[in-house]
Amino acid sequence: MTARLVVGLVLVSVGVTATAEANLASWQEGPAKAAIVQFVRDVTDEKSKFFVPAAERIAVFDNDGTLWSEQPVYFQAAFMLDRLRAVAAEHPEWKNNPAYEALISRDEAQLARVGMKPVLELLAVANAGLTTEEYGASIRTWLKSAVHPRFRRPYTDLVYQPMQELLAYMREHGFQTWIVSGGGIEFMRAWTEAAYGIPPQQVIGSIAETKFELRGGEPVLVREPSVAFVDDGPGKPVGIYRAIGRRPIAAFGNSDGDLQMLQYAAVGEGTRLAVIVHHDDMEREYAYDRESRIGRLDKALDEAKARKWVVVSMKDDWKRVYRWENLR
């Protein structure tokens, strides 16, 4: 009876693994998938020297360009543009603001030059005075009607199917999956639970100042016209430390803004996983890296080669990019 029990357990164990890997149905067999699966096996196998207890299985994912598309502009920029237009008349001082002019004229070169902080500052000013609940509602309303200029679909249709499968696969193996993005935290929290199964408390992002007040006796948080924290580049490990307090053992990114997060996660005891999603599929999505103004991948690509990080080719490693495409 003891022997039968052992056999039964082994079968169950193999069964779980086989099912989970079968669920990576949009991934081609190849070195990227093999490296990810091997890592997950190593840290979940109690007999492995690389075993990691479930509580420490923290995996962090950039959002724009890693879990969904980010071209021709960050999707949040499209939202911001609509918000800015709605309140521009109240802000004549924006006329000479380079970030505002770049946004309104969709001048990508200028947007890249001014950087993320002035853009987040503009948004903070545009939304100042809204309660956090009102702001969340404005995002959800916008998402319902907004359409991507190339794919003519809601933006939330442009999440990467292989990455969704990967998130589910890692969670099945006891990982906590966290988003760590330069984007505004509320813009993601409005939809990541439905789209990725990632709840609001596992979303780390850039943050505006908010202030507690009793508005008509009702306790609310009101947005202030200033930025509290920019969760990009070297800010990402800081955001991770503040929110999680543990060093991740796996990190996924696609651009130089993810470099420090990848470095931070890639070092430490045991085995680590650092993955870069490489946009090399002009036909099904977009092809860009070292020269791109959005999601530039240059230093992190060099580092990936030097450190033997996993580089996922969207063209070669993914049987489909979006859920609504056929597998190939």
Place this chain on the structure above:
Amino acid sequence: MTARLVVGLVLVSVGVTATAEANLASWQEGPAKAAIVQFVRDVTDEKSKFFVPAAERIAVFDNDGTLWSEQPVYFQAAFMLDRLRAVAAEHPEWKNNPAYEALISRDEAQLARVGMKPVLELLAVANAGLTTEEYGASIRTWLKSAVHPRFRRPYTDLVYQPMQELLAYMREHGFQTWIVSGGGIEFMRAWTEAAYGIPPQQVIGSIAETKFELRGGEPVLVREPSVAFVDDGPGKPVGIYRAIGRRPIAAFGNSDGDLQMLQYAAVGEGTRLAVIVHHDDMEREYAYDRESRIGRLDKALDEAKARKWVVVSMKDDWKRVYRWENLR
């Protein structure tokens, strides 16, 4: 067979509830325990109009004075004092700093006057240059040898047994239990998982600035000599919003520093639970409220009476305060 199955399910359901309540063994039967248990029943009963899905069952707990003792001074102040003494020679400029003088001379009146921010700033300066890993290690080392002046025990022996039972009880009912404290986030993360079963990512606290660096090629976060965020009073709802992104449905505190957190959680659809732990047991712990310099409870006590929040009497509602006492 259908009938038997239904009976079986009912028995299982009653069994779980009875066990969980039996585990509130250090709570006297009385209005406080009854109110807490009723709230938990309401939000977990799918047939109740107050039912709340598990993902939204967020409960927040102040730490000092709510989950463990805070007299004669916040335990973190004892740690800080030792840290300050260790580096004071390197900081001659502290000689005229009121927060430093109050700490070194244990002048509680002066400490209360200067407030929390200058004290946190001193600590930030004292620990600047340490990596976050080094700082965490210094806390764990201190906790191993430090002893409470009255009880002559390690500080972590002074966690409240009834609150530990309550944390476990709420988690058994699908709640996420979060700490929301004015104390430094690292000082709690060093021991809350072992003591309360609350992992680092569910600890919200005050935060020093940290900076990502490659130190000898190794990616680390280094503490800066400044405070990034004070998670106290009106800062608590802000800290909750940043970390969780959802309004809690239950909040537990013991002082005016918890007032805004209690207000924030106590309002919204459905039923809500706001609880104040009242220190009225001089014999087993301490007795203090409106006049105390540490953990003053004045406005929040008025608000509790006006809003019919639950006020827990440590003397009457708890059969024991600490795990190592006999039940009475």
